[in-house]
Amino acid sequence: MIAYADFKIESLAYFSKKMPNHVRWVLQQIKSRIERLNALFRPVMHYNCSAHHEGTNMTEEASNISSDTAAYPWSKNEMFLFRAALAFAMRDYTNGEEFGVSDIHPCDETKRVSFWFVVTRPNTTDLVDKGTVEMAIKKSRNRINGAFLLTDQTLEFDGIYPTLAAPVSPDTPPWLIVFGVVMGAVSVGIIALLAYPLVQRKLKKNKDADDEDSDEETGVKTAEIGANDGIYNSTFSDDERFTQM
Amino acid sequence: TKITLPMAFNPQLEQMFDMEAESDEQKEITQRPKGDNKIQYLLTCIGFAVGLGNVWRFPYLCQTYGGGAFLIPYVIALVFEGLPLLHMELAIGQRLRMGSVGVWSSISPYQGGVGVASMLVSFLVGLFYNMILAWILWYFFHSFQSPLPWRDCPINISVNYFWYRETLNITPNTETSGSLQWWLVLCLASAWCIVYICFIRGIETVGKAIYATATFPYLVLTIFLITALTLPGASDGLIYLFTPNVKTLKNPKVWLDAATQIFFSLSLAFGGLIAFSSYNPQKNNCERDALIVGCVNSFTSIYASIPIFAILGFKANENNNNCQNWNILTLTNAFNIGVGNITLENYGEWLNYLNKTDPSEVESLNLKACNLQTFLEEVASGTGLAFILFTEAVIEMPASQVWAVLFFVTLFCLGLSSMFGNLEGVLTPLLDLHIVPPWIPKEAFTGLICLISFAVALIFTLGSGNYWLEIFNSYVGSVPLLIIAFFEIIAVAYVYGINRFNDDIEWMTGRRPNIYWQATWRFISPFMLLVVFVAYVVIEAEKQPTYNAWNPDYVSSLPLADVLHYPEWVFAICVLLSILPVVAIPLVAFYKFMCLLKNYTMNRHNQNPYANEYCHGEL
Numbered sequence: 001m002i003a004y005a006d007f008k009i010e011s012l013a014y015f016s017k018k019m020p021n022h023v024r025w026v027l028q029q030i031k032s033r034i035e036r037l038n039a040l041f042r043p044v045m046h047y048n049c050s051a052h053h054e055g056t057n058m059t060e061e062a063s064n065i066s067s068d069t070a071a072y073p074w075s076k077n078e079m080f081l082f083r084a085a086l087a088f089a090m091r092d093y094t095n096g097e098e099f100g101v102s103d104i105h106p107c108d109e110t111k112r113v114s115f116w117f118v119v120t121r122p123n124t125t126d127l128v129d130k131g132t133v134e135m136a137i138k139k140s141r142n143r144i145n146g147a148f149l150l151t152d153q154t155l156e157f158d159g160i161y162p163t164l165a166a167p168v169s170p171d172t173p174p175w176l177i178v179f180g181v182v183m184g185a186v187s188v189g190i191i192a193l194l195a196y197p198l199v200q201r202k203l204k205k206n207k208d209a210d211d212e213d214s215d216e217e218t219g220v221k222t223a224e225i226g227a228n229d230g231i232y233n234s235t236f237s238d239d240e241r242f243t244q245m
Numbered sequence: 246t247k248i249t250l251p252m253a254f255n256p257q258l259e260q261m262f263d264m265e266a267e268s269d270e271q272k273e274i275t276q277r278p279k280g281d282n283k284i285q286y287l288l289t290c291i292g293f294a295v296g297l298g299n300v301w302r303f304p305y306l307c308q309t310y311g312g313g314a315f316l317i318p319y320v321i322a323l324v325f326e327g328l329p330l331l332h333m334e335l336a337i338g339q340r341l342r343m344g345s346v347g348v349w350s351s352i353s354p355y356q357g358g359v360g361v362a363s364m365l366v367s368f369l370v371g372l373f374y375n376m377i378l379a380w381i382l383w384y385f386f387h388s389f390q391s392p393l394p395w396r397d398c399p400i401n402i403s404v405n406y407f408w409y410r411e412t413l414n415i416t417p418n419t420e421t422s423g424s425l426q427w428w429l430v431l432c433l434a435s436a437w438c439i440v441y442i443c444f445i446r447g448i449e450t451v452g453k454a455i456y457a458t459a460t461f462p463y464l465v466l467t468i469f470l471i472t473a474l475t476l477p478g479a480s481d482g483l484i485y486l487f488t489p490n491v492k493t494l495k496n497p498k499v500w501l502d503a504a505t506q507i508f509f510s511l512s513l514a515f516g517g518l519i520a521f522s523s524y525n526p527q528k529n530n531c532e533r534d535a536l537i538v539g540c541v542n543s544f545t546s547i548y549a550s551i552p553i554f555a556i557l558g559f560k561a562n563e564n565n566n567n568c569q570n571w572n573i574l575t576l577t578n579a580f581n582i583g584v585g586n587i588t589l590e591n592y593g594e595w596l597n598y599l600n601k602t603d604p605s606e607v608e609s610l611n612l613k614a615c616n617l618q619t620f621l622e623e624v625a626s627g628t629g630l631a632f633i634l635f636t637e638a639v640i641e642m643p644a645s646q647v648w649a650v651l652f653f654v655t656l657f658c659l660g661l662s663s664m665f666g667n668l669e670g671v672l673t674p675l676l677d678l679h680i681v682p683p684w685i686p687k688e689a690f691t692g693l694i695c696l697i698s699f700a701v702a703l704i705f706t707l708g709s710g711n712y713w714l715e716i717f718n719s720y721v722g723s724v725p726l727l728i729i730a731f732f733e734i735i736a737v738a739y740v741y742g743i744n745r746f747n748d749d750i751e752w753m754t755g756r757r758p759n760i761y762w763q764a765t766w767r768f769i770s771p772f773m774l775l776v777v778f779v780a781y782v783v784i785e786a787e788k789q790p791t792y793n794a795w796n797p798d799y800v801s802s803l804p805l806a807d808v809l810h811y812p813e814w815v816f817a818i819c820v821l822l823s824i825l826p827v828v829a830i831p832l833v834a835f836y837k838f839m840c841l842l843k844n845y846t847m848n849r850h851n852q853n854p855y856a857n858e859y860c861h862g863e864l
Binding site: 110174 | 445578
């Protein structure tokens with residue numbers, strides 16, 4: 001199930017409905033750079049990256065993209081904003097380590113408005129590992145998005161999937177409430193329909209019993225009146241004095 | 246020539262239904278002024294004609310066979326099989342005034358099995374039909390949320406997700422049964438309870454409600470039609486619906502499904518129609534009824550398909566655009582081209598250019614082949630088609646909850662009336678066959694039937710339930726109907742006698758049936774039924790049947806259906822389902838024949854006319 005959801009979230013990022021404002025930062029090379037660093041023990045390497053690309057044509061070309069395609073207007077200022085936002089994210093995650101704008105080093109910028117960047121610890125040249133940077137970005141994703149007025153769909157960090165908000169799940173799912181109401185009504189209806197004829201029959205039986213009692217009383221009275229006059233000839237009398245209806 | 250068969254009401258049927266209410270109804274019909282009666286009668290016919298078969302089953306079959314290709318055999322089947330059979334069932338029920346078992350036994354004792362077969366078909370269809378009602382209830386219960394739950398599923402194709410994962414929680418194949426989905430069990434229980442309460446309340450109380458229940462579906466469908474036609478890409482869907490693909494006509498399954506869709510939709514060969522028409526006054530014009538009901542039914546099926554296919558076109562277009570945009574994005578990212586340089590229009594040129602400059606890179610990207618036709622066929626199919634597409638339409642409309650509630654209530658009412666007919670189709674023969682001891686009250690027996698049906702139908706609430714439902718739908722709702730229809734028409738045309746039948750109809754309607762009816766009853770219908778059946782058995786028996794499975798691990802741009810073969814034991818069950826209802830026909834004939842032999846040998850040895858008959862004489 002998770003695999004399915006993951007796969008689809010990725011494609012969600014790709015299926016952005018408003019594609020023109022797509023800006024992309026890529027983070028993969030950090031790991032390889034760290035490995036190379038450790039192997040060669042050349043902490044200066046990352047400076048090569050930023051020194052190499054600082055002030056090159058990359059950023060200016062990037063600003064030409066705006067034109068008539070309504071793409072995100074990229075410029076050096078926007079890059080500065082990014083670095084500031086990321087510095088904020090790092091500070092927030094590490095609880096106060098004073099990351100500055102100078103600790104974020106972008107490189108390999110392309111016309112596509114997509115680039116790599118590395119993060120160094122403040123006042124040193126030690127690289128911060130990829131995992132920490134990823135966690136920091138995940139934590140402050142909303143703020144970074146907000147700084148650029150973009151969304152999870154239009155601003156993508158390669159390899160960092162947006163954490164979706166948990167869907168609001170009320171304690172009692174509303175459908176169960178509706179179900180309860182409908183079933184309650186139906187059950188009451190069934191019981192009523194089944195019980196009604198039985199109750200009616202019972203009432204009718206009671207009514208019949210009452211009628212019979214009153215008839216028998218009058219019958220007894222008549223017998224008493226005629227009983228003492230002469231001998232009662234029972235030859236032609238029926239057992240039942242009263243005709244059965 | 247006068248009829249010598251008994252013309253009185255079947256006494257068993259009188260026990261079945263409330264005597265007072267029925268005679269009141271008869272009095273009402275004769276005493277009411279003609280205008281009012283005619284409209285109500287017409288609406289009753291229409292209400293009877295329209296059911297889930299029009300809104301749920303027809304579009305689903307239509308889409309399976311590639312849209313327009315299904316319409317041709319459908320129309321042909323309607324004209325040459327549906328209408329004649331409908332007229333015949335209405336007429337014979339009206340004339341003999343008995344339930345299906347009684348009618349066929351009167352025509353010939355050996356034909357009594359046809360009635361039993363109809364009862365079994367009604368029972369089996371009723372099982373899965375009520376499951377669809379359970380699904381409708383599930384969606385109905387969920388329509389009271391804001392926002393609608395199928396709008397915001399965290400996945401692009403959220404309506405599909407809601408259907409396959411939230412509703413069904415479907416397993417990847419039939420063998421994996423999964424467990425009982427408790428929410429579906431609850432919905433199924435509700436559906437059966439509602440059916441039960443409506444049944445014991447009786448259809449008499451419907452009365453004036455027929456004005457609403459018959460016209461409402463058309464209103465709702467029209468609203469959806471207007472909405473669907475305003476969506477972009479709707480025209481692609483409509484073209485797909487009305488463009489015939491002549492190659493599909495060679496497949497006998499198409500003809501089988503077209504014919505049986507007509508039967509299913511009109512409730513032919515279920516036995517319910519015969520019982521229904523036996524309550525009509527003797528002089529009712531059944532020919533006019535048959536034409537009205539048949540044509541309205543088919544018109545409604547096609548009318549319901551138009552919004553469905555329009556929405557299908559919309560969804561397919563959306564997915565196609567997404568697919569192409571994904572390709573564009575992938576190329577843009579891989580070659581770091583500026584945003585907006587590759588568009589839908591110049592995509593082809595860019596692809597060629599990039600292929601020439603760096604073919605290996607392009608190949609490593611695994612670009613998708615985006616074909617609108619493929620999307621039209623794959624974006625939604627199967628039993629969930631109507632649910633997926635109508636919920637998709639609903640989220641595009643303002644005040645979605647209102648429309649959703651309205652739509653699902655309408656669907657539920659449509660299905661309920663058909664379910665009612667199914668239940669009668671099971672109950673009446675059982676009472677006719679005197680299987681029920683008379684001391685059991687009708688309510689208790691009905692409750693027992695509902696309970697048994699609910700228990701058996703729990704199979705459809707499993708994780709693999711949808712696959713089982715499709716199996717039942719394909720194998721019970723097709724071949725048995727065809728066989729029963731064939732025996733029915735043979736019984737009336739040749740055993741009862743077509744001339745006697747013509748005289749009956751002339752007596753009832755005042756007009757002798759014209760050449761169209763004569764030709765179809767005598768030759769065309771039985772011939773077509775036989776040909777379709779034989780062709781189907783011969784051609785399909787060689788192939789192993791396949792089905793579409795929903796497999797989330799099936800990697801592609803869209804969770805396309807995974808085509809799998811049925812395992813052996815499942816296939817055996819399919820065959821069993823097809824054969825079980827129709828085996829009653831030869832069995833009963835055989836039983837009657839044995840009785841005849843027994844009586845004959847007994848009478849030869851024992852001349853006592855008062856000796857007990859060992860055979861159940863009255864069927």
